[in-house]
Each structure stands twice: as C-alpha cells, then as structure tokens.
Amino acid sequence: MNFAKNAPKPAKLNPNMGLKDRNTFGFESQAEFAYEVTTPEQLPDLMKSIQDQGLAWRVLGGGSNVILPADLPGATLLMNIAGQAILSSDDKNTLISVGAGVNWHELVTWTLEQNLPGLENLALIPGTVGAAPIQNIGAYGVEIGEYIDSIEAFDTAAHAFVTLPRDACQFAYRDSYFKQHPHQMIVTKVVFKIPKEWTPRLQYADLAKQFSQSPTTPTAEEIYIAVCKIRTHKLPDPKVIGNAGSFFQNPIVPNSQYDTLIQQFPQMVSYPDVPGKHKLAAGWLIDQCGFKGITMGPVGVYENQALVLVNHGSGTAKDILGLAKTIQDKVHQEFGVHLLIEPNIL
Numbered sequence: 001m002n003f004a005k006n007a008p009k010p011a012k013l014n015p016n017m018g019l020k021d022r023n024t025f026g027f028e029s030q031a032e033f034a035y036e037v038t039t040p041e042q043l044p045d046l047m048k049s050i051q052d053q054g055l056a057w058r059v060l061g062g063g064s065n066v067i068l069p070a071d072l073p074g075a076t077l078l079m080n081i082a083g084q085a086i087l088s089s090d091d092k093n094t095l096i097s098v099g100a101g102v103n104w105h106e107l108v109t110w111t112l113e114q115n116l117p118g119l120e121n122l123a124l125i126p127g128t129v130g131a132a133p134i135q136n137i138g139a140y141g142v143e144i145g146e147y148i149d150s151i152e153a154f155d156t157a158a159h160a161f162v163t164l165p166r167d168a169c170q171f172a173y174r175d176s177y178f179k180q181h182p183h184q185m186i187v188t189k190v191v192f193k194i195p196k197e198w199t200p201r202l203q204y205a206d207l208a209k210q211f212s213q214s215p216t217t218p219t220a221e222e223i224y225i226a227v228c229k230i231r232t233h234k235l236p237d238p239k240v241i242g243n244a245g246s247f248f249q250n251p252i253v254p255n256s257q258y259d260t261l262i263q264q265f266p267q268m269v270s271y272p273d274v275p276g277k278h279k280l281a282a283g284w285l286i287d288q289c290g291f292k293g294i295t296m297g298p299v300g301v302y303e304n305q306a307l308v309l310v311n312h313g314s315g316t317a318k319d320i321l322g323l324a325k326t327i328q329d330k331v332h333q334e335f336g337v338h339l340l341i342e343p344n345i346l
C-alpha cells in the first residue's frame with residue numbers, strides 16, 4: 001500500500017529569512033531556518049528533525065507580541081495553519097474550530113458575520129489565533145480564556161497531538177499553561193465556545209462612555225465599531241509606527257501595598273483584582289514619571305498611551321530593552337512597583 005500520496009508536503013524552508021515584515025516592532029531580524037507550517041501534520045517530522053539536530057526553535061505567529069533579536073539561530077516556525085469552521089451548534093452554544101495561523105481580527109469580524117456575537121470587545125487586537133490563548137489576550141473587560149472550549153496542540157515532549165480542555169489551560173491575566181511552559185506545546189487549532197445568550201460587556205470605562213448617551217442597548221456590531229475606534233485612537237498602527245501594544249503588564253499588588261500607595265497618590269488608577277489584591281494601571285505609573293511621548297534614540301514612548309513603547313524606524317531589541325529598563329527603574333524608585341515586560345523576548 002502506498003501512503004506517500006497522503007503524506008503532508010513538508011513545511012517549506014526559507015533559509016536566512018528576514019523577519020522585519022513579520023514583527024510589528026519592525027525590527028530587523030534574520031531567521032537562520034524559517035519553516036512555513038501550513039498543516040498540523042507537518043509538525044511531527046519537522047520537530048523530530050529539529051530536536052534530533054539539537055536546534056533552538058520557536059514559533060512565530062503575527063509577530064505582534066515579540067521582541068526579536070538581530071539574529072535568530074536555529075528554526076523559526078512561521079505559523080500559517082489556516083481555516084475556520086462551525087463544528088456544532090445546540091440551543092446553548094456554538095463551537096467553532098480555527099487554525100492557529102488565522103488573523104485574530106479577521107476571526108472576530110467573521111464571527112459577527114456569522115451572527116455569533118461575543119468576541120466584539122476583542123476587535124482589532126493584532127496577532128494570530130494561535131497566539132491568543134498563550135497570553136490570554138484581553139481588552140475592554142473580556143479575556144479570550146472565557147470563550148475557549150479546548151486547544152489542539154502538538155506536544156513536543158510527548159511527540160503527540162493533544163487536546164487540552166479549557167480547565168487545563170490555566171488561564172489568568174495575560175497568562176496560561178502555554179506561557180508557563182514555553183517550549184512544550186505548539187498550538188495548531190483553537191476551539192471556541194460562543195454562548196447563544198449574548199449580553200453586551202460595557203463595564204470598562206472607555207467603552208461605557210461611548211454608549212452613555214445611547215437610549216437603547218448597543219448591538220455587538222456597534223460595540224465592535226466602538227472598540228475599533230477607541231483602539232485606533234489610543235494605540236499606534238504598527239504599519240505606521242512599530243510597536244507591540246502594551247509593553248508592560250498592569251502590576252498586581254497586595255492590598256497592603258495598594259493601601260500605602262493610594263494614600264500617597266490618591267489619583268492613582270487601579271482596579272480591585274482577586275480578593276486581597278489590586279491591579280494598578282501601569283500606563284498611569286509611567287505617565288506620572290514623565291515618560292509619555294519621550295524618545296530615547298530610535299525608540300520611545302507613545303504620545304497617547306504611556307504603556308506602549310514604539311520604534312521610530314531603526315530601533316533594535318537592545319534599544320527597546322534599554323528604554324524599558326530606564327522606565328522600570330524609575331517606576332520602581334517612585335512607586336516601589338516592578339513592571340513586568342509583556343511581549344516575549346526571543
């Protein structure tokens with residue numbers, strides 16, 4: 001019997017590939033071996049070969065949450081698995097299966113076209129579907145973990161495909177099992193569970209303000225449009241000015257530290273988090289230190305949002321990390337709070 005004709009075409013190899021167009025900071029970076037992964041079935045052979053050779057490796061999605069160095073030795077897997085489909089639908093939920101390489105915002109748009117509201121608060125987040133669960137993307141009061149049914153992945157330690165139910169993914173604020181175990185799973189597909197019952201999620205101040213004068217409850221499409229408008233105003237378009245969205249996480253501190261800080265800085269922006277903890281707006285802390293709109297060589301802090309670091313053109317990973325360190329040191333000195341860098345430093 002000849003199985004060869006069913007075997008997947010191996011992932012296409014591009015040696016010495018420039019990645020400037022594949023990271024939203026627009027950093028010059030050269031991948032020694034870049035592989036275009038278009039189907040999950042390519043992964044067992046590809047990973048075996050990479051691991052047998054002892055090569056360093058990493059997966060690159062939309063490149064919107066990474067800091068790339070000038071040289072990326074070993075194998076870089078360009079995640080291009082496409083496709084989305086409705087798997088099933090009952091009176092409570094619709095399940096949809098989506099390839100890891102699908103553009104996140106295009107998926108959000110598609111779900112609304114299919115009359116499946118729920119993801120509208122997450123419109124216009126850059127990046128791919130496969131990257132979304134890794135940092136549990138969130139915006140305007142919604143985190144994607146809430147809408148995930150399961151994740152299909154290739155387990156590089158066990159050399160087998162696995163399906164992780166939502167509970168195994170350990171979703172938390174900008175965190176997940178995948179982020180905690182960086183070189184174990186390669187996400188190939190995400191199965192979303194979209195409840196049939198829909199209610200608008202407008203608790204986030206910026207969004208609530210948009211509809212405060214509205215006599216009727218907004219539709220999911222109206223929320224989608226409002227989110228796109230807010231994001232376009234606040235966050236720089238990576239096609240125009242290089243950036244990776246929020247550069248730092250909003251720090252979560254114990255209530256004892258919060259109590260001292262709020263006494264000293266009554267204007268400080270914060271939100272109650274899990275019991276016993278408060279989340280502080282890192283953008284406010286950085287802004288208070290006077291960094292908003294500054295430049296340091298070819299990089300700087302965005303003028304409309306201090307949490308976003310930008311590359312004005314010829315910046316490198318070294319430049320951005322230098323600026324980040326200056327900001328971290330000053331924020332620590334002023335507020336005693338350590339800011340954690342959000343994008344992955346490769």
Ligand code: EPU
Nearest residue numbers: 139140141245246248249250269281283284287305306307
């Ligand atoms: N603020 C300032 N000065 C600034 C920036 C912010 O005073 O320069 C204050 C704002 O006035 C506001 C508060 O800080 O009261 C929070 O700012 P914002 O509403 O812009 O949200 P954020 O906390 O800075 C987070 C996410 C964003 C997400 C928005 C909306 C993180 C690290 N970032 O930003 O996510 O879009 O909320 O939900 O949690 C991303 O992760 O890349 C990202 C853009």
